[in-house]
Amino acid sequence: MRNYFNSMKKVKFSLFFLLSVFGLCAQSPILVLEAENADSIHSPARVKSGDGFSNGKYVGGNDRGSYLFFHNVKMEKAGTYEFKTYFNCNGVRRFTVKVNNYPEVECTVNGTAKWDTPPAETAKVLIYLAAGTNTIKITPYPTTSGGPNLDKFEILETSESPLPVPQEGFPITLEAEYAHLYGDLKVKNLEGMSNGRYVGDFNNKNNSYLQFTCVDIPEEGPYELKIFTNDPTGRPLDIQINNYAKTYINVNKSEGKWDQLPTAETSVLIWLDKGLNTISFTESCRYDGPNIDKIEIHETDQTMEKPDIEKPYPESCKEIDEYKISFMGSSVCYGTGATNDYGYAYIYTDLLKQRKQENIGKDWTTSNISIGGNTTQMVLDRWERDLLRDCGRYVFYGLSLGNERNNGTQTDQAAKNYEKGMKQLIRQADSVGIVPVMASNYANGGFNESDYEILKNLNLTIQQWEVPSVNMLGAVDDGAGRWVKAIESDGAHPNSDGHREMSYAIVPSLFDALDAGKTIPQRQESTAYALGKASATQHIEFVPENIVHPFTLSFEVKASSAGTLASFETENGTGNIKIDENGNIVYESPSDGQITSTTSANDEWLCISLTHYYAWGMTQLYVNGVKCGELSEKLVATKFALGGSNAPDKADYRQLFFWRSGMNDKEIAAVAEGKMLRSSLEIYAPLSNESPLLNLAQSTNTLALVENTTSGIASLKERCMLFSPNPVKQGERVNAGCSGIFEIYSVNGMLLDRQTLRNESETISTDALTAGTYVIHSNDTGKIGLLVIY
Known part of the structure; x- marks a missing residue:
């Protein structure tokens, strides 16, 4: 009987032990912190992919200098908790866990698996968390061996003895x-x-x-x-x-x-x-x-002045070049795909030099420190070594979603990695006084329909960041997120023509505007500006600062009667956006086609957007964010106008935008919803009655009030010479169709050249001119013409 009772005691103990273990295993964590989702992952640590890890991701490379930082860990109550780490390594590794400003807690693990090989093992330490928001920092112990790979962390309740309550505040x-x-x-x-x-x-x-x-x-x-x-x-x-x-x-x-x-x-x-x-x-x-x-x-009662900033440039920088731009990205930013790697960064550099020669821009210099295949993390890893030693005031980040997927990462996760990495790159530049500018993501020959949606959503997010940016996708998109075939070198790179299209998307005076202290534009409410012909004798005009291929024009208007709302010049004539006799919004192409909306103008505010993809050869009309139709055509617009002699009797305008890039359906819908999209923005005029010509975009371009003529913009065929070919490749000759003395001006009115043609068979030389738009005046006939050189 005694043995029986002893046996029963053992059974009860075993059951209790099993139940306890089962209860422990079944305990749900209060919080799960995925390592790859840390708010800051400091190099050399980096996110890696691996089947069998949580979410297929982990953080490796946790060597000297690295750390993971979570800054928004919220707890309902203060107390002692179990901090469970899922790790992977081979051998003994050490790291510390620091909560808030409390003392570090050390953790030593002895991994038995191969590196980068699941499953993850676990280790636990006890930490104290405050009620409310906490920060948690995980750092390798400062030894040469570094820390383990980190998969995720769980915060669980514990029955172990509570830790002493840490000291709050100072010291x-x-x-x-x-x-x-x-x-x-x-x-x-x-x-x-x-x-x-x-x-x-x-x-x-x-x-x-x-x-x-x-x-x-x-x-x-x-x-x-x-x-x-x-x-x-x-x-x-x-x-x-x-x-x-x-x-x-x-x-x-x-x-x-x-x-x-x-x-x-x-x-x-x-x-x-x-x-x-x-x-x-x-x-x-x-x-x-x-x-x-x-x-x-x-804490102290002593006082002191806030110290001066000392930019942590290396000693090799004897001084910082206030007019230097460092292009830092991957292969496309480097120029891969273009002849002799003469890509968009170098084309834009030549434009800056031209602007300096014309005395309309500062004396900018550039360097290209891009490396093919780089991801955001790779650029972060070499950021101090390469960017700080370049000794410039500005950095242009040119990275791609395609590279973020190169190791097999799914596109949705690649987009998250890209966004996190770009935010960190922007923060690091800001922290040392370097002004960041970034290119948005561009096309890739391997993108499918799902990838394209992710790409569009990511770029829409970037457009709304308060950092200067360039809409590269809108310059090269084929409508499905892939390169237009005519401008593709291979699936990952554009050819020379593709690089040129991307260069046109960069606002020419962007860096001049930044140097002048022009701040990130914010969308403003407007009182509207009247340009109807019953009340106005003038219209608003602006000339883009350089060659325009892709573009988007958008404005809000309230009108009811028929008339021309907006127009733009091309070498082949004038394009118009009108209200027709039936009250519909109509786009009339210079190429004779048209798009008609089913939306009627009935004296209510409408948001009208016309977007043109030059490389794709497509123009689309949107009203209130809804696409009305499209036309296959290629346009080179040289001047834009709102209002004019053929405007409706009454027409009030507000919220004028001009972007140097095409825009997709998500972007146009966001504009109609009142969001502020900044990528490639050259003109943003709220069009208030008090300041109708105010341009808030980060450019130095201006708007003008011009007396009405027979139309918003007089037809080129009526008042201008027609050149052939136009646009023309730099160095080639142009037929003017007549003889005489021809003066060649920049669009800002500077006389650059004077040539004499003795008969109609002689042609104008472009040898002394660089890429850009020029105004040519014939002294003999008084006619003028616009010539575009590429």
Whole structure:
């Protein structure tokens, strides 16, 4: 009987154990944090793909300098939680978990699988989380072996003994052994030091420094920094906070010998920004530095001026070139696919040189530091090495969704990776005073219908970012996200003509506008401007700054009677947007075709958008974001107008936009919904009654009020010479159809050349002219003509 009861006890214990284990396994995490979705993934760490990992993704390359940072971890209640890490490695690896400004928690794992081979193993540590929003930073322990691959993290409730409640607020203590260590710096053990460790072996020949990142500060202002060091000689240190000017200090001498207690304390007043800060300690290049135990950040009543920004360009930059643009991207940005790699970056550079020669632009220089195959992460990995050493004030990022898919990544995930990577690249440029500009994603021969939808959604998102950007897709799209065949070199690259189309999408005066301090345009409500012929004797005109191939014109109008709402010039005549006798909106092509909407003008506001894809050879008319039809044609528009002598009796206008790119259905619908799309935007005029000619786009182009003639724009055939060929390739000759003296002007009115043709068989030379649009005046006949050179 006794054995029976003992047996029953064992059975009960086993059942209890199994139930406990089952309950533990069945516990649902409160939060799951996917490593690849961290708010910041700092290089050399990078997102990788692998079947068998959570979401098919993990973060590898967690070597010195890398970290993952989550800045919005929300908890309902404060307390101790289990932090479960899913990892992959072979052998022993170490990392730390830092919550808020609390002390780091160390985690050591011993992986048994091959690297990059699932399944992930697990390890857990206990962490303390505050109620509300928390930050969590995961960092490899500063050793040469680095950390494991990281798959995901789970936050679970725990029945283990609770951790002590960490100190909130100040002072904030930062242990030196948990900083990012560079050069010869090493973590050393010494009983009696804070946490039993310190950092030593500064070596001024190997650029030794330690850096604390993501130090969260509630309010900007002065703080007291205390540094605890072991140095009987009192060596100097440079302290840099974010990108402010460095502070030079001599640390106080410690009373003992090297590597012995006690430490000495040195105080210095520093300025910290609200939010996340980076604090770096560097030997002064004259001596090796001290041993560092820890630093503390204290509140202070002392005052100081906010320090000047010191751009962290390397010493090789003796000065920063305020008029230099670094093109940094992948193969298309480099020029691949074009003859002699003369791609869109180089074509645009030549345009900038031309503008300088015509005294309408600054003296810009460019460099191209693009590398074929680069993804956003690859550019992040080489960002400091390549961009900072280029010593320029501006960076033009040219990257593609296609490269983000090169390792087999699904397009939806590739789009997320691209968006996250581009945001980080933009932030890094902003943080050091480099002005970022970016190209949106472009076509790819391998895109299918689903890819195209993802591509359009991603580009629509980029259009609304508050950063200057270029709509490259609208220059080369075939209507399905692939290259127009005539401009394709291969599936990933355009040919020379394709690169030229992409160059036309860049606003010519964009960098001049940025240099002048012109800010990102915001959409403004407008009181409207009347251009109906019953009340106005003038119309609004503008001339694009350079050759226009793809374009989109959009405006809002309220009218009811028949008349011409807008018009534009081409070499073959005038294109018009009208209200016909039936009240319908009609686009009349210079090529004789037309598109008629079913929407009637009945004295209510309509959003009318005309978009032209030159490479594709397609024009589309939209009213209120709905496509009315399309025409196959190729246009080279040289001037645009709203209103005129043939305008409706009453016509009020507002929200005039002109983009140097074609726009798809999602983009046009967004404009009609009142969203602000900025990519390739050359003209944005709210058209208020008070300031009808105000152009808020980041360009230096202007609008003009012009007296009405017989139409909004007089027909070229009536008042202009017709040149042939037009457009013409630079260096080729042009037939003017008549003889006499011809003066050649830039579109801004500068006389560039004067040529005499003795008879009608002689032709105009373009040898001395570069790509662009020119106004040619015949002294003998008084006629003028527009000549486009490419």
